[in-house]
Amino acid sequence: MERASYLDKLNDNQRAAVTFGTGEPPGPLLVIAGAGSGKTSTLAHRVAHLVVNGADPRRILLMTFSRRAASELTRRVERITAAALGTGIAAEALLWAGTFHGIGARILRDNAAAIGLDPDFSIHDREDSADLMNLCRHGLGLSQTASRFPAKSTCLAIYSRKINSEAPLGDVLRDHFPWCAQWETELKRLFGAYVEAKQAQNVLDYDDLLLAWAQVMADPGFAAHVGGAWDHVLIDEYQDTNRLQARILMALKPDGRGLTVVGDDAQSIYAFRAATVRNILDFPGSFAPPADVITLDRNYRSTQPILAAANAVIGAARERFTKDLWTERASAERPQLVTYATEADQARHVVDRVLEDRETGTTLKEQAVLFRTSSHSAQLEAELTRRNVPYVKFGGLKFLDSAHVKDLLAMLRLGRNPRDRVAGFRVLQLIPGVGPKAAGHVLDALDLAPDPRAALRDVAPPPRSGSDWPAFVAAMTTDAPWPAALDKARDWYDPHLARLHEDSEARRGDLDQLAQIAGGYASAEKFLTDLTLDPPDATSDQAGVPLKDEDYLILSTIHSAKGQEWRSVHVLNCVDGCLPSDLGTGTTDEVEEERRLLYVAMTRAKDRLSLGVPQRFYVTHQSRNGDRHIYSLRTRFIPAGILDRFEVTHWSPARVGEVPRPAPAPIDIAAQMRDMWA
């Protein structure tokens, strides 16, 4: 076959990765792809190349870290194949592109009957899971222990880590939750109850999507059935997978044939979710003969000075398994390291710089401000709002977390799966006069009924529910097709929204948005699954999400910035305590992960990079005598020895024209007010 023209645009290593594999199907391949090395493009080309050479796209499994990454990849594959073949493959041909969790949900749903699951199972998001954990916690009387028992979210985090790391509970507690170690016995009991509750309620949490999948794969018959559905399995961001995911992968393709994994150990930033770089390091040796390894170390994204600074930061890492990145993009401009007296100064200057860059032709969308923790952007957001700069924030709170959205989604979930007690408690208590007790009775009755959905019509109304009940039942049991069913729920919910929230107008807008999204789905089930596994991740202040064609600045946690790039990048709060976060400096491993976070942040920049170092912070509510400020130091990841990679400056606001004004004589307002009644 004549050499396809798309191969000409690739460098030698990229081409080797794209065309790798002589066998049918080819042996296992590991691609170590440095930041900005054209990883996504290489992966897309490899998939396209397989298809161009006759692979059936419906028999390719493509697993990525987010659904956004999956659709980007799919789009590119379509473009490349379209150019190469004349006719592109249909958009639907790549049937199996998604996240580990999304694919897991699909496999479990498809095989539900055979593995003893009700196919109508609901999927709980993190908060729902924590709520269920809380119900169990109360049930076992753990909420009123003499010394305080760990909070529901902590319990869930411990449980989740145990599942995903496949480590004994004792080890998990010792290594990651030492302040909870005294509760090991109680936690074990709690987790047992939690698992039973999930099963009784026909509910799966995030971890179950992987755990149940792994358990399916442990059965040889099922493993062959599931694994046999694909000729090629490609995994992106392999450095951020955990033990459980690796186990699933190895069971899918035990001999490694058809398997490609891509990743970069220098960008591993999800250890808190039990991801382990061991997966990527041990991958080659898991097979006999070992997997081939191809390294992409040429960076196409950043200028040389940016790369030099990033390399210096990661160069000090305790362990390094890969390469220094190199580039041919010369520039005289070093990254900036700017100190400020306060965070407010930092916010002001960053906005100044952003606007300057926009004046000189860099749109807001081509610029980003990154930070370690969602709350670090608070002052910046205030400044942006004050100066009317539109922005969209990724990471942190999502609009799905707001009470009114959760209420409506819970109604839909309860309609599909009346055994879901978390949804049930939430929804039933919306009815005035119905509290935990009455809600519990209704749910118990539904639980015992042979057909819970029908039972909702017949169940005795709660004593004080009044005239609301028939309308509620009607809304819940409607036969309206999707998405009209959502409108029925909204109609019932609307008066309660107005009753419960002062700002019901703004919240109604969110629900409009939700209805819009719902319209794009064929069924409530698909809608709920997708929304839970891949929630719309941007929030943007009170103003609502800007229109798609509008220009807006990107604000993002470093975690949510993974895989992305911008011409200009500002990193906030590069000080000890923020980056590394003072919460995660317990162990050397945790500190090393924080170092990689800074590395990831810096390598997002194409042309311009600046790191902010505010020296004074206001810390609120840390001492009971009110707010205080603390002084902070430049991050330990930029020691004096590598300062020469940066242009170091200090910025303070101009004080021009500022004349101190004398204060007027004091007045006694309180006395005046008293005198009004004298």
Place this chain on the structure above:
DNA sequence: ATGCACGCGGTTTTT
């Protein structure tokens, strides 16, 4: 039984 007022305490990052 529900719902509200009060007081205490508090590990980010996400599928």
Place this chain on the structure above:
DNA sequence: CCGCGTGCAT
């Protein structure tokens, strides 16, 4: 500040 548990009035 916010969520959570407790205690009291309806």
